[in-house]
Amino acid sequence: MTEQQDASATDLGYLTGGARAAVRTGLAMLHARGLVVADPPGRLRRAGVLPARLEPLERALFGALHGAMAPREVANQPQVRRALAEHREGLIGLGLLRPAWRRIALPAMLVLVPPLLVARLVADDVVGGGAALLIVLAFAVFANLFLPRQTVAGARLLRDARRRHPVPGAPATDPAAEPGTAVALYGVTALRILMPQFARDSGLLQEGWWTRLLDAFRPGVPSLPAGAV
Incomplete structure (x- = not known):
């Protein structure tokens, strides 16, 4: 990945909110592809056959799903942790993420x-x-200056991505846009708007108050519009 247009949805998710946001993005993408569904209350399960073309993190998440599992349980599987570590090192190597x-x-x-x-x-x-x-x-x-997760280049990439992909429901939103990109950039706000039942039944919204607070005040991540759910 050398250009903004080459950034994957999980790249953007990791830059926005770290490993948790990258996993959330990957699971949302798998659901959008019909490969993962909610198994309420608060669990996920496979719903299809692994296709040939998937992002590495998507492939790891799909492979880690055995039966019905909570999102955090899936994220803690060894193959997912390895994929996240490789993802992080790749972004550091590109100068987008700080060690x-x-x-x-x-x-x-x-x-x-x-x-x-x-x-x-x-x-x-x-x-x-x-x-x-x-x-x-x-x-x-x-x-x-060193506290943000992203480097200057990473922050610029996120700003450009949010300018090209407004929050779902905004007037300039492209209805054909990849839902994974919206979830990567806007987190639970996009989940509630684009796939509310899946988000609620899968347990992806069951995060701690500290994570919700960070999402609320993270630059570029708007609060949920009234009546969006």
């Missing part, structure tokens, strides 16, 4: 270490209190 150490360790170092050094400089009367505060704030702002 975990760069998102966590580097910002932590930039936030924790400079105040200790500045405190030493203040104690030695090298810098004043006001200058020290400005230095610490500057490092904190710099550290914040």
